[in-house]
Amino acid sequence: MSGYLKKKRLEEARQIFDRMPVRDAVSWNTMITCYAQNGRMEEARKLFEKSPIRDVFTWTAMVSGYIQNGQLHDARRIFDEMPEKNVISWNAMIAGYVQSKNMDLAGELFEAMPCRNASSWNTMITGYAQSGDIARARNLFVKMPHRDCISWAAIIAGYAQNGDSEEALQMFVEMKRDGERLNRSAFTCVLSTCADIAAFELGKQIHGRVVKAGYEFGCYVGNALLAMYCRCGSIDEAYNVFKRIEDKDVVSWNTIIIGYARHGFGEEALKHFESMKRARIQPDEVTMVGVLSACSHTGLVERGRYYFDSMSQDYGIVANSKHYTCMIDLLGRAGRLDDAQNLMRSMPFEPDAATWGALLGASRIHGNTSLGEKAAEMIFALEPWNSGMYVLLSNLYASSGRWVDVRKMRSKMRDTGVNKIPGYSWVEVQNSIHTFSVGDSNHAESDGIYAFLEELDLRMKRDGYVSATKLVLHDVEEEEKQHMLKCHSEKLAVAYGIMKIPSGRPVRVFKNLRVCEDCHTAIKHIAKIVGRLIILRDPNRFHHFKDGVCNCETIGDGNVCTIVIMNYFY
DNA sequence: ATAGGGTTAG
Numbered sequence: 001m002s003g004y005l006k007k008k009r010l011e012e013a014r015q016i017f018d019r020m021p022v023r024d025a026v027s028w029n030t031m032i033t034c035y036a037q038n039g040r041m042e043e044a045r046k047l048f049e050k051s052p053i054r055d056v057f058t059w060t061a062m063v064s065g066y067i068q069n070g071q072l073h074d075a076r077r078i079f080d081e082m083p084e085k086n087v088i089s090w091n092a093m094i095a096g097y098v099q100s101k102n103m104d105l106a107g108e109l110f111e112a113m114p115c116r117n118a119s120s121w122n123t124m125i126t127g128y129a130q131s132g133d134i135a136r137a138r139n140l141f142v143k144m145p146h147r148d149c150i151s152w153a154a155i156i157a158g159y160a161q162n163g164d165s166e167e168a169l170q171m172f173v174e175m176k177r178d179g180e181r182l183n184r185s186a187f188t189c190v191l192s193t194c195a196d197i198a199a200f201e202l203g204k205q206i207h208g209r210v211v212k213a214g215y216e217f218g219c220y221v222g223n224a225l226l227a228m229y230c231r232c233g234s235i236d237e238a239y240n241v242f243k244r245i246e247d248k249d250v251v252s253w254n255t256i257i258i259g260y261a262r263h264g265f266g267e268e269a270l271k272h273f274e275s276m277k278r279a280r281i282q283p284d285e286v287t288m289v290g291v292l293s294a295c296s297h298t299g300l301v302e303r304g305r306y307y308f309d310s311m312s313q314d315y316g317i318v319a320n321s322k323h324y325t326c327m328i329d330l331l332g333r334a335g336r337l338d339d340a341q342n343l344m345r346s347m348p349f350e351p352d353a354a355t356w357g358a359l360l361g362a363s364r365i366h367g368n369t370s371l372g373e374k375a376a377e378m379i380f381a382l383e384p385w386n387s388g389m390y391v392l393l394s395n396l397y398a399s400s401g402r403w404v405d406v407r408k409m410r411s412k413m414r415d416t417g418v419n420k421i422p423g424y425s426w427v428e429v430q431n432s433i434h435t436f437s438v439g440d441s442n443h444a445e446s447d448g449i450y451a452f453l454e455e456l457d458l459r460m461k462r463d464g465y466v467s468a469t470k471l472v473l474h475d476v477e478e479e480e481k482q483h484m485l486k487c488h489s490e491k492l493a494v495a496y497g498i499m500k501i502p503s504g505r506p507v508r509v510f511k512n513l514r515v516c517e518d519c520h521t522a523i524k525h526i527a528k529i530v531g532r533l534i535i536l537r538d539p540n541r542f543h544h545f546k547d548g549v550c551n552c553e554t555i556g557d558g559n560v561c562t563i564v565i566m567n568y569f570y
Numbered sequence: 571a572t573a574g575g576g577t578t579a580g
Contacts, residue, residue: 029571060572091573098574119574126575153575160576188576223577230578254578289579322580354580 010034025053029061036065041074056082060089067096091119098127118148125151129158152178153185160189160196168193169202182213184221191224198510198537200232201431217246223255230259233508233535233542250281258290263542264551266298283315285323292326296333297541297552304330321347325355332362337371353383360389364396372396387418388513425489425511427497436493439486445496453487453495460525463548467518490519490536498530506533514538524548 017023017031028051035044044065051058059082066075079085079093090113097106110116110124121144128137141147141155152175159168172190176182187210194203207225215221222245229238242248242256253276260269273291276283283291288311295304308327311317324347331340340362344351356375363372376393379386390413397405426435434443443449490511497507515523515538527534528548536543544551 026571033571057572062572064572086572088573093573095573117573122574124574148574150575155575157576183575185576192577220576225577227578249577251578256578258579284578286579293579325580 010038010040025055025057028053029055029057032058033061033065036061037068039069041065041069041071056084056086056089059083060086060092063089063096064092067092067099072096072100087113087115087117087120091117091123094120094127095123098123098130101131103127103131103133118144118146118151122148122150122154125154125158129154129161132162134158134162134164147178147180149175149180149183149186152180153183153189156186157189160193163196165193165197169199182209184215184218187213187215188220188224191221191228195224195228195231197433198232198426198428198508199433200234200428200508203228203232216241217244219245219247219249219252222246223249223251226252226259227255230255230262231537233263233506233510233537235259235263235265235542248279248281250284250287253279253281254284254286254290257287257294261290261294261297264297264544266294266300269294270300270303283317285317285320288315288317288319289322289326292323292330296326296330299330299334301330301334301336321349321352321355324351325358328355329358329361332358333365335366337362337366337368341371351378353379353386353389356382357389357392360392360396364392364399367400369396369400369402384416385418387413387421390418421513423489423511423513425493425509427493427501427507427509429497429500434493434496436489436496438489440489440492443492443496445499448499449492449495450487452499453491456495456526456529459529460522463525463529465522465525467522488516488519490515491522494523494526494534494536497534498526498532503532506535508535508537510537512539514540515543520550524550 013034014031017027020027028047032044032047032051035041035047044062048054048058048062059078062078063075063082066072066078075093075096079089082089090109094106094109094113097103097109106124106127110120113120121140125137125140125144128134128140137155137158141151144151152171156168156171156175159165159171168189172182172186172193175186187206191203191206191210194200194206207228210216210221210225216225222241226238226241226245229235229241238256238259242252245252253272257269257272257276260266260272269290273283273287273294276287288307291307292304295301295307304327308319308323311319311323324343327343328340331337331343337359340359344355344359347355356378360372360375360379363369363375372393373396376389376396379389383389390409394406394409397403397409422437424435424437426433428434436443440446441450490509493509493511494507497509501507515536520543523534523536523543523545525548526532527545534545536545541552
């Protein structure tokens with residue numbers, strides 16, 4: 001019977017069950033569980049009512065069956081009716097509340113249960129962490145009597161998912177120090193954290209441990225490794241990991257497709273999309289975001305259109321706002337602003353700020369100030385706190401010489417108190433991460449960095465570089481001038497990387513805001529002068545600078561503005 | 571035979 005159940009041949013299993021001369025508790029429970037876990041609660045219930053031997057296993061299987069099928073009320077009804085509960089029944093019910101994000105009821109049961117085991121605590125830790133209450137999660141983690149490797153994985157995941165990368169790494173270190181076995185989850189989370197903060201060297205070290213532990217080829221760990229290499233700027237190493245993952249799932253394919261897209265290798269991304277289909281992996285919404293953004297970053301308008309249409313036709317995927325945003329971005333970059341607007345009007349839901357942002361970006365590239373203003377207005381209405389949009393609109397005004405409006409934007413920002421996100425860039429050198437902000441002189445080797453930049457500046461000028469900042473200085477306020485004359489964070493990080501990273505190896509720099517146009521130009525010259533490959537990750541994509549060109553330019557991926565302004569943020 | 575942790579977009 002269980003052989004048939006493993007192959008999900010429920011009907012055949014049932015026939016055997018019905019023909020069994022003697023049925024014990026295990027046969028009844030097995031059959032009930034299988035109906036429950038395959039979403040057939042009606043049949044499970046009928047059998048449950050017929051069963052002559054209902055023990056705690058039977059009842060708990062029904063509870064968890066209802067939970068897995070989203071019938072929380074039925075689960076609770078059964079739970080309350082149970083003549084006898086064990087710790088597993090309680091845990092199942094608590095997990096049900098956690099999954100439906102009802103931490104109040106989960107907490108009530110957790111307090112009420114007569115005895116708890118590690119699973120009970122772990123479920124609550126995950127629940128609080130996923131609801132954003134990491135303090136409570138930590139509190140339970142510290143208080144629980146016997147932590148196991150799942151508890152550690154849960155708390156590391158909690159920090160990682162709540163954006164506290166440092167604490168996630170710290171807990172990983174402590175887990176090891178505590179003598180706990182590093183399990184797949186812990187590796188998965190910590191690799192994902194490395195990807196977030198672009199800790200490439202650390203990621204590679206953890207890769208080594210992953211290999212030792214024999215986790216390299218599994219899906220979760222393999223996918224996390226793959227994503228780590230993609231997001232740390234090494235698409236080649238990412239591909240090597242991808243090749244070796246056994247039984248690649250939809251996430252593996254999505255990650256490599258998105259990786260190629262974000263590195264500006266659109267054709268490669270689309271090639272993998274075709275391979276994915278040949279491997280009979282069903283694309284999902286995330287896949288299509290990757291595919292459409294690949295088309296967008298590569299300027300493939302017609303192919304983008306084709307894939308957009310095939311989404312619903314071939315895969316039954318309903319386009320969401322991200323898909324529309326990709327398409328509007330694609331059409332907009334190509335200068336087809338009317339098509340972009342028409343597509344926006346045809347959307348079955350209201351456009352969000354990101355979608356208007358795509359239209360605003362396109363307006364800037366093609367100098368359509370009135371459309372840009374309209375888009376910006378919508379964004380201000382939807383997200384008044386979105387400072388990035390003020391910058392974009394200012395740049396739009398600046399590029400059409402409307403300095404009065406630029407100043408108006410500045411005072412509007414001051415009046416509304418939009419918080420300015422400070423720009424910073426970082427580079428990893430010998431296992432530590434060096435962070436820079438505009439005009440930064442806090443670094444221990446600051447003098448050397450500036451001296452090196454001076455030298456580079458001379459050689460860049462000889463190479464034909466003209467500083468864009470000098471060109472606009474007469475049109476900006478004094479305060480802003482000061483910022484413009486200072487070195488932007490990306491330049492400082494690039495310079496430091498060149499100084500410290502052995503030649504022959506790429507210099508990888510990361511920035512929390514989009515790269516400044518002037519720096520983008522400068523870095524092209526720098527890459528040529530020093531003969532290095534410089535890879536720069538900004539929130540949007542990777543820029544590969546080599547021999548005086550960047551791979552984002554072939555299709556005018558429009559880094560930022562035509563004229564540098566509002567450098568306040570860099 | 572019943573319960574707990576993890577990866578991809580934005």
